[in-house]
Amino acid sequence: MxxxxxxxxxxxxxxxxxxxxxxxxxTCDATIHTDNKYFCCDGxxxxxxxxxxxxxxxxxxxxxxxxIKIKGKFSSQRFAYLENEEIKGKLLRFADHSQCHxxxxxxxxxxxxxxxxxxxxxxxxxxxxxxxxxxxxKEIFIAxxxxxxxxxxxxxxxxxxxxxPYISLNEGGxxxxxxxxxxxxxxxGVAGFCLSNIMMLSxxxxxxxxxxxxxxxxxxxxxxxxxxxxxxxxxxxxxxFTSAWKGIRQKWLNIDAPIALAILVTFSRSVYExxxxxxxxxxxxxxxxxxxxxxxxxxxxxxxxxxSFDRDYKSYFPLGxxxxxxxxxxxxTISALKKGDQILVRQNEMIPADAVIxxxxxxxxxxxxxxxxxPLLKRRTELVYAGGKQLGETITMEIVNPVDQSYITxxxxxDVFTRQKNKDKSFIHPWSRYFTLTxxxxxxxxxxxxxxxxxxxxxxxxxxSLIVACPCSLLLSATFTFGNMLRHxxxxxxxLKNSSVIEALSRINTIVFDKTGTLTHSSQANVFYEGEKLxxxxxxxxxxxxxxSVHPLSRIIKQYLMLTYSVQPLQAINFKEIAxxxxxxSINSRQVKLGSRQFIDRHHASSSLSRSGExxxxxxxxxxxxxxxxxxxxxxxxxxxxxxxxxKYNLQxxxxxxxxxxxxxESFFGKRASIHxxxxxxxxxxxxxxxxxxxxxxxxxxxGDGLNDAGALKQSDVGVxxxxxxxxxxxxxxxxxxSNEVSKLHRFIEYARSxxxxxxxxxxxxxxxxxxxxSFAVQGSLSPLIAAILMPVSSISIVTFVTLATSFxxxxxxx
Amino acid sequence: MSVLILLIAFSILIAGGFLVAFIWSVxxxxxxxxxxPSVRMLFDDKPVAEKTSPSISxxx
Numbered sequence: 001m002x003x004x005x006x007x008x009x010x011x012x013x014x015x016x017x018x019x020x021x022x023x024x025x026x027t028c029d030a031t032i033h034t035d036n037k038y039f040c041c042d043g044x045x046x047x048x049x050x051x052x053x054x055x056x057x058x059x060x061x062x063x064x065x066x067x068i069k070i071k072g073k074f075s076s077q078r079f080a081y082l083e084n085e086e087i088k089g090k091l092l093r094f095a096d097h098s099q100c101h102x103x104x105x106x107x108x109x110x111x112x113x114x115x116x117x118x119x120x121x122x123x124x125x126x127x128x129x130x131x132x133x134x135x136x137x138k139e140i141f142i143a144x145x146x147x148x149x150x151x152x153x154x155x156x157x158x159x160x161x162x163x164x165p166y167i168s169l170n171e172g173g174x175x176x177x178x179x180x181x182x183x184x185x186x187x188x189g190v191a192g193f194c195l196s197n198i199m200m201l202s203x204x205x206x207x208x209x210x211x212x213x214x215x216x217x218x219x220x221x222x223x224x225x226x227x228x229x230x231x232x233x234x235x236x237x238x239x240x241f242t243s244a245w246k247g248i249r250q251k252w253l254n255i256d257a258p259i260a261l262a263i264l265v266t267f268s269r270s271v272y273e274x275x276x277x278x279x280x281x282x283x284x285x286x287x288x289x290x291x292x293x294x295x296x297x298x299x300x301x302x303x304x305x306x307x308s309f310d311r312d313y314k315s316y317f318p319l320g321x322x323x324x325x326x327x328x329x330x331x332x333t334i335s336a337l338k339k340g341d342q343i344l345v346r347q348n349e350m351i352p353a354d355a356v357i358x359x360x361x362x363x364x365x366x367x368x369x370x371x372x373x374x375p376l377l378k379r380r381t382e383l384v385y386a387g388g389k390q391l392g393e394t395i396t397m398e399i400v401n402p403v404d405q406s407y408i409t410x411x412x413x414x415d416v417f418t419r420q421k422n423k424d425k426s427f428i429h430p431w432s433r434y435f436t437l438t439x440x441x442x443x444x445x446x447x448x449x450x451x452x453x454x455x456x457x458x459x460x461x462x463x464x465s466l467i468v469a470c471p472c473s474l475l476l477s478a479t480f481t482f483g484n485m486l487r488h489x490x491x492x493x494x495x496l497k498n499s500s501v502i503e504a505l506s507r508i509n510t511i512v513f514d515k516t517g518t519l520t521h522s523s524q525a526n527v528f529y530e531g532e533k534l535x536x537x538x539x540x541x542x543x544x545x546x547x548x549s550v551h552p553l554s555r556i557i558k559q560y561l562m563l564t565y566s567v568q569p570l571q572a573i574n575f576k577e578i579a580x581x582x583x584x585x586s587i588n589s590r591q592v593k594l595g596s597r598q599f600i601d602r603h604h605a606s607s608s609l610s611r612s613g614e615x616x617x618x619x620x621x622x623x624x625x626x627x628x629x630x631x632x633x634x635x636x637x638x639x640x641x642x643x644x645x646x647x648k649y650n651l652q653x654x655x656x657x658x659x660x661x662x663x664x665x666e667s668f669f670g671k672r673a674s675i676h677x678x679x680x681x682x683x684x685x686x687x688x689x690x691x692x693x694x695x696x697x698x699x700x701x702x703x704g705d706g707l708n709d710a711g712a713l714k715q716s717d718v719g720v721x722x723x724x725x726x727x728x729x730x731x732x733x734x735x736x737x738x739s740n741e742v743s744k745l746h747r748f749i750e751y752a753r754s755x756x757x758x759x760x761x762x763x764x765x766x767x768x769x770x771x772x773x774x775s776f777a778v779q780g781s782l783s784p785l786i787a788a789i790l791m792p793v794s795s796i797s798i799v800t801f802v803t804l805a806t807s808f809x810x811x812x813x814x815x
Numbered sequence: 816m817s818v819l820i821l822l823i824a825f826s827i828l829i830a831g832g833f834l835v836a837f838i839w840s841v842x843x844x845x846x847x848x849x850x851x852p853s854v855r856m857l858f859d860d861k862p863v864a865e866k867t868s869p870s871i872s873x874x875x
Binding site: 058062112115116119133134135136137182185186189190193196197200201217220224228 | 819820823826827830831833834837838841842846847848849850851854855857858
């Protein structure tokens with residue numbers, strides 16, 4: 001019978017001018033409108049009306065379609081937990097009877113209009129005194145009058161206009177974080193101030209080759225320099241000493257030890273020279289080292305303020321749940337949930353712990369946990385795992401396992417989550433150790449030589465060697481190379497957690513991909529209709545039916561119809577959605593059915609399972625055709641895979657989804673790559689672990705998107721979270737990659753490799769400088785002038801070299 | 816030469832003043848957000864004024 005179907009060619013795109021929502025810019029039909037403005041949903045329209053009533057329409061003039069798509073209505077009880085005093089106390093920064101201060105993270109902030117609207121909240125509600133946004137941190141600070149508006153109302157207002165705050169109790173540490181940042185800047189400021197003044201006071205000496213005519217003046221200058229160097233030594237340089245000391249106490253010579261030694265030797269020799277009146281000291285060099293090192297670290301430690309790389313499941317789960325106690329509703333924190341507690345889960349809420357359904361019908365979306373796209377139907381007494389999202393009506397459930405013992409959260413009890421990775425494995429460390437060792441040998445030889453010929457010069461030559469040959473230029477080259485590379489990665493929307501990830505990235509030889517959301521688009525799909533040709537009326541009928549449904553396949557078909565035909569919605573009556581089967585309704589007194597094969601054709605043998613990507617259509621009981629929906633692969637992904645295969649990377653695919661796409665994946669990856677389907681989060685973690693134990697040389701990069709990949713991301717050497725929208729939440733990872741840039745993965749890896757070459761070259765350069773400096777030092781003839789010239793020249797030239805080299809290499813790699 | 820010493824004392828004092836100003840401004844959070852103020856200053860009138868303007872306001 002399939003042969004009789006006429007295969008319809010894909011209708012040309014752009015056949016009609018599409019209507020877009022005035023608020024959020026999404027394509028929509030023209031059913032909802034006001035004042036000649038069209039909206040995709042009532043939510044968007046309500047927001048527009050609220051803004052219009054308050055004279056805030058400038059929101060739409062500042063940027064093009066600035067609005068945020070309103071994702072369905074949230075239930076009135078959604079933020080009820082904000083009435084809970086304990087939660088309130090944790091969120092409010094300041095509270096008294098007349099004023100409350102609160103800070104929220106709003107991941108949706110994206111344009112100037114957002115800033116404008118959010119800073120004008122006080123015109124919508126009189127209870128808000130003022131609000132202030134920080135665009136880069138995506139934060140808002142709100143001061144409000146608790147007598148006029150409650151915290152819950154503030155959050156509900158924000159959520160209503162599309163900026164639902166992301167509320168989590170374990171990420172409240174931003175205040176503390178800021179202070180730490182300031183400390184480093186103060187240290188740099190003090191070091192810079194002292195350096196410039198010491199340099200100024202040293203100029204007379206530079207020009208008179210170390211001898212100033214008037215002894216009084218020289219004395220004053222020297223003591224002034226000494227006074228200026230004290231804050232640098234005791235305040236700015238303190239972190240080098242504490243870090244070096246910590247290392248020594250653990251019997252491990254860390255990277256700060258040689259720097260601390262150099263600073264200490266330079267300072268004490270200078271103090272001795274000045275107090276004894278034998279010389280001018282090397283205080284300019286010392287403050288210079290401290291200043292440049294601090295700037296280098298600051299540059300390298302650039303962080304992305306609006307990202308969080310350390311989220312665990314707690315950040316995804318709701319803060320509060322509705323508890324049923326003796327028939328009464330109560331809000332409670334999720335950590336307080338015990339086995340046997342009864343809870344209410346409303347539409348679009350997440351199930352916080354493994355629980356059994358007591359009442360109602362669950363229609364659970366597990367995409368978060370398993371990556372499987374299709375929602376599952378769960379009836380009474382059936383077990384539902386934590387992390388699922390209820391798409392249907394409100395259900396009552398009884399907790400079976402407490403939150404931290406649940407199926408998905410157990411993953412976090414695995415010890416990979418407490419282990420720190422990429423710690424102290426940098427290839428610079430052995431270099432700096434060899435360097436220090438060589439330096440000691442040279443200084444020792446010099447001491448031995450002078451003890452034979454002129455013992456008065458031993459002290460002079462040894463200290464001078466230690467002063468001039470500080471490994472700081474070595475370290476500077478690394479910090480500036482990585483710092484600059486981080487910026488280049490960031491420009492390409494690849495946000496690394498810190499610089500040690502670059503090194504780990506350069507060693508990668510095995511790449512594991514998650515399929516859904518990583519290689520494929522998670523929301524878009526290819527739709528192909530096969531069957532009888534449909535007249536316009538029938539297309540409108542299908543459209544009106546799928547419009548009513550929240551099933552992902554319905555949405556995809558709706559999107560497809562809207563983009564290819566000019567659709568007119570019709571009245572659908574008796575709309576029914578049968579979970580796991582399909583949807584039906586009667587339009588223009590004709591029965592329209594969409595769904596699985598068995599749903600359409602009762603006589604069809606139910607034993608032959610229908611593939612999940614097929615939606616059959618029947619109108620008035622006649623089979624019309626089938627919509628075939630296949631994953632849409634991201635642009636450039638096949639090319640990237642071909643390239644990686646040619647470069648002999650070991651490629652693997654892990655998917656939580658079914659194997660419908662197997663043949664397509666094999667066409668990209670070839671027969672050699674292993675492709676695994678139906679993988680649970682725990683299996684993904686174990687898979688990475690096994691890869692690493694089987695081959696100890698395997699350095700694994702995992703590319704994943706959901707919470708279901710969290711364990712694998714953590715277990716791998718470099719875990720990259722792919723995010724459709726960088727404001728979305730990503731699981732704990734080492735890097736966040738914008739989904740549109742996935743096809744640049746091979747370039748990122750190669751760029752990370754080129755970073756090592758740049759560092760090696762700059763090491764050679766710095767060693768050349770050291771040879772020059774040492775050749776003076778071992779002769780005991782290192783004048784403060786030579787040290788003062790050599791130090792900044794070597795530092796500045798190395799910094800310039802690595803910055804230019806990394807930028808050039810980024811350009812060549814097409815980044 | 817005492818004039819030179821006086822001069823140096825002054826110069827360090829002034830530079831120190833700038834250092835204090837720098838620390839003060841960092842502490843006050845003036846460098847915490849280097850983007851939003853640049854957008855904020857481009858916004859036109861106060862929204863309160865807009866609300867009363869007849870062209871935009873709508874009867875509730």
